[in-house]
Amino acid sequence: MKTLNIIRQSGLYIFLLALVLFTGSIWIGNYQISQEVMETYVAEKGIQSELFLESVNATVVGKEFTSSWSLHHALDQAVSAANSTHKANGEWGKVIWSKSSEMAFVLGKRGAGGSVFDNKGMWLFLTFGLGILGGLMFILPGIWLLGPAGIKNNNVFFNPATNRGWIGWIAMIWLVLFYCILYFMPHLAMSWTFIVEPVKDVFAPGGASQWFLYGLLYCTVMLVMGIRMIIKYRHSKYHIVRTFSVLFFQIVFAFLLVELLPLFQLPAVDFKNAWPLDYDFLFDWNVLDLLRNEAYGKFGLFVFVWGIFFSLILVPVFVYFFGKRWYCSWVCGCGGLAETLGDPYRQLSDKSVKAWKFERYIVHGVLLFAILMTVWVGYHSYNVLHDAEPNDSQAVLLGISAHDVRSWYSLLIGSIFSGVIGTGFYPTFGNRVWCRFGCPLAAYMGIVQRFKSRFRITTNGGQCISCGNCSTYCEQGIDVRWYAQRGQNIVRASCVGCGVCSSVCPRGVLKLENGPEEGRINDNPILIGNGEAIIRDTIG
Amino acid sequence: MLLVCYTLWYSKYTFGLSSTLRLELDLQTRISNFMQRIVIIGNGISGVTAARHLRKLGKDPITIISEETPHFFSRTALMYVYMGHMKFEHTKPYEDSFWVKNRIDLVQDRVEEIDYEKKSLTMKSGGQLSYDVLVLALGSKPNKFGWPGQDLKGVQGLYSFQDLELLEANTHKPFATGASKKVHRAVIVGGGLIGVELAEMLLTRGIEVTFLVRENRFWGNVLPLEEGEMVRRHLIQHHVDLQLETELKEILSDENGRAKAVVTSKGETIECQVVGLTAGVSPNIEFLKETALETQRGIMVNEYLETNHPDVYAIGDCVQFSTPPPGRRAIEQVWYTGRMMGEVVAQNISGKKQKYAPGFWFNSAKFFDIEYQTYGNVAANPVEGEMNFYWEEKGGMIGVRLVFAADNHKLIGINTFGIRMRHELIDRWLREGQTVEYVLQHLRNANFDPEFYRTFEAEIVKEFNSAMNANVVLAKKSWKQILNLTK
């Protein structure tokens, strides 16, 4: 016991050390952009602005920058000075549309030096390596320390890491900043991408993007926290099986295949990603790539048809048979992260009726937005495919440009909602913030699940004692008890079928099951025991 | 909020208006709407269920007076608050706004006297309240058997919200180590459900637990030998020092009047800082004893939940039936009986007179990690004319007992440990009078465990066949059942 506790403690410190090193690596590195690098870049991007060239030649090229932000600052100044002149003069052809952060990322990576750049392998070990090691040292002793298999929620609401206490808030701030860097300030992530390059080299040498970093980190975190999940719920085969399932789909479909397919000159697709979660499916570049890229042969067409068939036919049919859980808790990457990294936070979701109302407006609002956005980009892609000559009016429908619609969607939903808020808010507002309030696919499947499905959570007669464990631990903020204590089955659009309510129920009241539609929704159940009395409980 | 409600209500019906005016107002409302003012004492499951159903059935003004907490909470979840699984907020089955929305007035006070002639209540605060219909839903209180030292500091039961607060005060904070850890050992007296819950609670604070149980097995007046034995093994697995056939003799005090040790019937002195008294509960009717209301151990009611006074009903834990419903006991202190009585009393008050008919007994509990369910009657000790079949899984954490009539093999009751069963189906089997063979044959359909769990029906049937020299064949699942196309 003592030794195990020491191992656990040390694991925590090692993990924190890895986290500090990972975060600190942002401050490490120097950058020098040669004339040649700059010229290649300008040519690649087709930058026409001589003002910009003049200014970067004076302030950037050949200079030594000691941080990614000073490099970014210099580039940003050059871009905005040039752009404001060009815009004032109406020289639209010369305006630079590339974001300065993206520019700093690309240029910086080509002219980087410093400890991280020079010792990628060592840094990989110090961050990912120590992080995994520390994490496992913290998690594995649980096999013995947690005691006999069973529900392990002791002290959850006394621990500042899991009761929305100070550790939770710090974790939230860290995650939010991480996502902000990832989406909006990639130049800050340069060191991180160097760290993962030894892994990237296994697939294809030539530098890692921030998305490769994110993918690898995602899989690593899911794997380590998946092990935690399995140890914690080792009494329940349901949880063990579905944890293996999400890990499999994330690692094989969302990561490995996406990395491997391009090696065979095939498009990097995640086959399990369904529209409208996969919101860029009908974007012109994707459609053109799949349908016009000769290198893919018939494969591109297959991917295109699969995407449509999967999203419009398979998804609802599977929801009909199994409920949306087959996707949300078994296959989906977002769900996978929520069920592994997010498991310690499931009790923080808001259960109030107010939150439920808010949820219905916002999640269906996002679905509507996604559908409209798809109509616009679909119209655009159709035109692009059918018109020989590209022209500006192709994107405009009812006076609104598809480009605008899709960039708003990508920014607001694709980045801010799903990433910054959706995952960033785990430690304070629960692990399914995105899935509950933001995911358009969840909204779409939810409608099917509510009105035409064989899935329900059956309430076991009159056994409920209204204790509230189920509602407390429902990550989707469903007040499960409300139904259970009235003997009513739970049929809710938002239920992702995680099965935790059933596990934490101390009286064995809840069972997730698929069955005949008849009797699935029992609005006015007669609670067993008062059988002779016709008492209908429908108040409230 | 509460205060405002209370004052408004109060001023309207009591001293705010002159008594004649008050009467007149009263009369007017009643004549115009046939309204009756319903007052419920006790906001536990029984009182609250009654109020909810009354509200559904009519528009009468409803007031719940309760002393313990402003709002209804789930008593059964007290343990989870102490263990940090939930916050107290989570134990409230209804949001606070629910009561306002449904026009159920809540008053936090203690009723000290009831005048059945004038139909009025006197409260601890001095206020008075009149009623047309009164429902007593007073609950229980922990038993104390006059042990020397039972009122020392550090000695307590576990029933109310205040008991939970007291336990927090009597023990140290979560995660305490070293000097801040003020309780090292606790002794729990009385081996029932609340005792085992208390043991689980204290262990989460790193407190060692000694558990004194009078019988030769855990919960010996309810559980048969094998089940009691299973729980004993599991308690030991959780490091509970379970002492069977041991009673409390005396609790010793330190110089500050705080418990410092207990002396057991075996002559042992066990040092401890906390003593938990969990030897059952009894109806909480102290202030009604020796009044015009007929009471014995509980408030006497008939099958309509009526007391000896017209317009006064009693429900829940505090009730004793003069003629218990068939197959049931006169006093049943469990959650769902309180709920059912609340449902029935609401019908009766609303003029839809019906009998309290609880049907077959059922219950459930959890002993640390082992879930327990029971349906029908399973006696703790063998009964003439009944037969028993008990199966236990090799690991010793899963078991099923079937009790059936010796002559016609009709199912009488079933105990399950570590397996969940479908209440609806077993209740139906009991009602239909199915034989144990029939039940075993279709046992698969009763399984309520989560998907992918190991199933044991084949093993159970096999053992039954060899033990009873029978040849039950487990019904195969049809392909439709396998595909969940039908139940």
Ligand SMILES: Cc1cc2nc3c(=O)[nH]c(=O)nc-3n(C[C@H](O)[C@H](O)[C@H](O)COP(=O)(O)OP(=O)(O)OC[C@H]3O[C@@H](n4cnc5c(N)ncnc54)[C@H](O)[C@@H]3O)c2cc1C
């Ligand atoms: C720790 C614990 C665990 C339990 N677990 C289970 C379980 O798992 N399953 C199960 O079936 N049962 C369980 N029970 C029993 C179950 O909780 C009770 O049967 C049920 O709560 C009784 O409900 P009730 O409405 O009759 O009374 P109570 O819930 O006791 O409510 C009575 C209320 O009336 C108030 N009151 C009493 N007198 C007055 C007065 N004079 N003036 C004003 N207010 C007054 C009291 O303060 C109290 O709030 C458990 C009990 C405890 C203590």
Ligand code: SF4
């Ligand atoms: S209702 Fe139960 S299964 Fe559904 S999301 Fe909530 S906890 Fe998970």
Ligand code: SF4
């Ligand atoms: S956890 Fe189980 S017993 Fe508790 S409220 Fe939920 S369904 Fe009822």
